[in-house]
Amino acid sequence: MERPGRLLLVSELRVRNAAYNVSLSRSLLTWKRRVSSPVYHPFRPSVCHSVSVSEIISVREEDEENSSRGRDDGSWKKIKEREGKNCRQAFTVMYVERCRQHRWRCAEVTFTCSDVALCQRWVSSIREQLVTITSRPKHLLVYINPYGGKRQGKRIYEQKVAPLFAQAGISTDVIVTEYANHARDHLRTEAELKNFDGVVCVGGDGMFSEIIHGLIWRTQIDDGVDTNCPDETLLPCSLRIGIIPAGSTDCICFATVGTNDPVTSALHIIVGDSQPIDVCSVHHNNTFLRYSVSLLGYGFYGDVLTDSERKRWMGPARYDFSGVKMFLTHHYYEGTVSYLPARGIVGTPRDATRCRSGCVVCQHNGQLYSERDEQNEMDEASDSENDSEWRTVRGKFLAINAASMSCACPRSPKGLSPAAHLANGTTDLILVRKCSRFDFLRHLLRHTSKDDQFDLTFVEVHRVRRFRFTPRHCQSDSDLELDLQESSKRQIFSQICRDHPACGCTPTYSSWNCDGEILTHTAIDVRVHCQLIKLFARGIEEPAVFEDVANPCAI
Ligand SMILES: CCCCCCCCCCCCC/C=C/[C@@H](O)[C@H](COP(=O)(O)O)NC(=O)CCCCC
Ligand SMILES: Nc1ncnc2c1ncn2[C@@H]1O[C@H](COP(=O)(O)OP(=O)(O)O)[C@@H](O)[C@H]1O
Numbered sequence: 001m002e003r004p005g006r007l008l009l010v011s012e013l014r015v016r017n018a019a020y021n022v023s024l025s026r027s028l029l030t031w032k033r034r035v036s037s038p039v040y041h042p043f044r045p046s047v048c049h050s051v052s053v054s055e056i057i058s059v060r061e062e063d064e065e066n067s068s069r070g071r072d073d074g075s076w077k078k079i080k081e082r083e084g085k086n087c088r089q090a091f092t093v094m095y096v097e098r099c100r101q102h103r104w105r106c107a108e109v110t111f112t113c114s115d116v117a118l119c120q121r122w123v124s125s126i127r128e129q130l131v132t133i134t135s136r137p138k139h140l141l142v143y144i145n146p147y148g149g150k151r152q153g154k155r156i157y158e159q160k161v162a163p164l165f166a167q168a169g170i171s172t173d174v175i176v177t178e179y180a181n182h183a184r185d186h187l188r189t190e191a192e193l194k195n196f197d198g199v200v201c202v203g204g205d206g207m208f209s210e211i212i213h214g215l216i217w218r219t220q221i222d223d224g225v226d227t228n229c230p231d232e233t234l235l236p237c238s239l240r241i242g243i244i245p246a247g248s249t250d251c252i253c254f255a256t257v258g259t260n261d262p263v264t265s266a267l268h269i270i271v272g273d274s275q276p277i278d279v280c281s282v283h284h285n286n287t288f289l290r291y292s293v294s295l296l297g298y299g300f301y302g303d304v305l306t307d308s309e310r311k312r313w314m315g316p317a318r319y320d321f322s323g324v325k326m327f328l329t330h331h332y333y334e335g336t337v338s339y340l341p342a343r344g345i346v347g348t349p350r351d352a353t354r355c356r357s358g359c360v361v362c363q364h365n366g367q368l369y370s371e372r373d374e375q376n377e378m379d380e381a382s383d384s385e386n387d388s389e390w391r392t393v394r395g396k397f398l399a400i401n402a403a404s405m406s407c408a409c410p411r412s413p414k415g416l417s418p419a420a421h422l423a424n425g426t427t428d429l430i431l432v433r434k435c436s437r438f439d440f441l442r443h444l445l446r447h448t449s450k451d452d453q454f455d456l457t458f459v460e461v462h463r464v465r466r467f468r469f470t471p472r473h474c475q476s477d478s479d480l481e482l483d484l485q486e487s488s489k490r491q492i493f494s495q496i497c498r499d500h501p502a503c504g505c506t507p508t509y510s511s512w513n514c515d516g517e518i519l520t521h522t523a524i525d526v527r528v529h530c531q532l533i534k535l536f537a538r539g540i541e542e543p544a545v546f547e548d549v550a551n552p553c554a555i
């Protein structure tokens, strides 16, 4: 709990019908019920509330108009009734209240006082403090995908988010997209970005992906960066991005906020949170393909996505249907994965610690203390040049997943890589080798339980800065010769399979699932760009310490 510092204002005000000592400092607004009797009363807890100024959404003076209309909760009406016609002055403070499971709500408290001037002084003092918070956005560009998830994006925005933005004094330009890539192309070519303090997307991971593609492209083009070159250092985007979850998985929102709740996301935007995020660039033969911030998955997750796109009419349930189907199909894919292990970093994918709000590892870009200075001097391109560092794994895989964040979502609350960091400049490369259906099910089920999904002989995980994948049929001749023996065996079986298509013979290629969008190429070169973008988020908060909950004013 923050200490209040020098008090700016202290008064005795009333909340409902009780007298409170109310104080305002630069960091805290506190209201504590006055105790009429000095005798200690063990069964009447001292009622004391404290709100960080940074989490006050707004303050409004209650006026005649409000009182005659009667607000939704009727609180001012009740005050008027209690106080009679000779009414008192009142003001209402709206602030963030934490609920269960990382949800935030907008709570209100109405203070009354007998003196008009005092009431106005309170309102203006609180407003003055809010104005000093420069990280809060004032103008936002909002894109709504009306087609994602359960097709509720527009309703969610209009009913749950727009009223909160209005209350917080945020003005918006809203665009409801009319086709796929509308938002991306608008950001690339039309949007007057200098007029905005941030961009908000209402939709799923695919909609978020459109926004980052537009913003990253715009930032690089403005500075003449060649995005087709995988070794180019990309420039970070200055505008923050807010995600109002209205998609099917909403993994990026869940993994950065801890819940998929539109009101919580709106409040994180209003208070001006900022969370840097790593971005992977995906190239094929020196041609840029896509960016990814959460999952790049080949094999199982690629197949689930491809199959589920044909069943969009099912809504989010399509993933469950295709998930079960692809699990039963049990396809594996051959290829070569090469990766550049992340050196000189804090942590491994097998750590018990988690990336949480204010993560110290991410604050230092994942670098060890001793390595930071060296890192500053290091030319990042040398990563790709130092071939001795690259490692190669060849084999048959059920899944190849690169998780640049935990990829937590309601289906898997701890995610594909629970210890992954949001902003340490690495991605966790998870290789699931061909195994029995039973073993693969054990691995998958561990995404939903406390058990370690990596503690299996056929699973390996590496924290990397860069990796490449080549499917077997794209490998060089010399590579292929190594597999000659096995190949002749396969030819016999593939003939049998052509004759009996129902035998379930595995296809040659899968597709890459790139944040929920299908990639057009299978051979890819992936590189992590540390903290390329920023979200209106703060990472998942640890649950409040018991002491603070029980006694919020114990400071
Ligand atoms: C048979 C038991 C299976 C239990 C497996 C549970 C594992 C679930 C892990 C899910 C990780 C999801 C990573 C996130 C990917 C999203 O970017 C992507 C697109 O999201 P959106 O645009 O919001 O729809 N979602 C998916 O690819 C869905 C994967 C679902 C797999 C079952
Ligand atoms: N107006 C639109 N009509 C059709 N597709 C759209 C529209 N706007 C965005 N899209 C595309 O919809 C796809 C799914 O969006 P997304 O927000 O990820 O929802 P979901 O989570 O249900 O997949 C994305 O590929 C996105 O580019």
Ligand SMILES: [Ca+2]
Pocket (backbone or CB within 6 Å): 204, 205, 206, 207, 247, 515, 516, 517
């Ligand atoms: Ca999607």
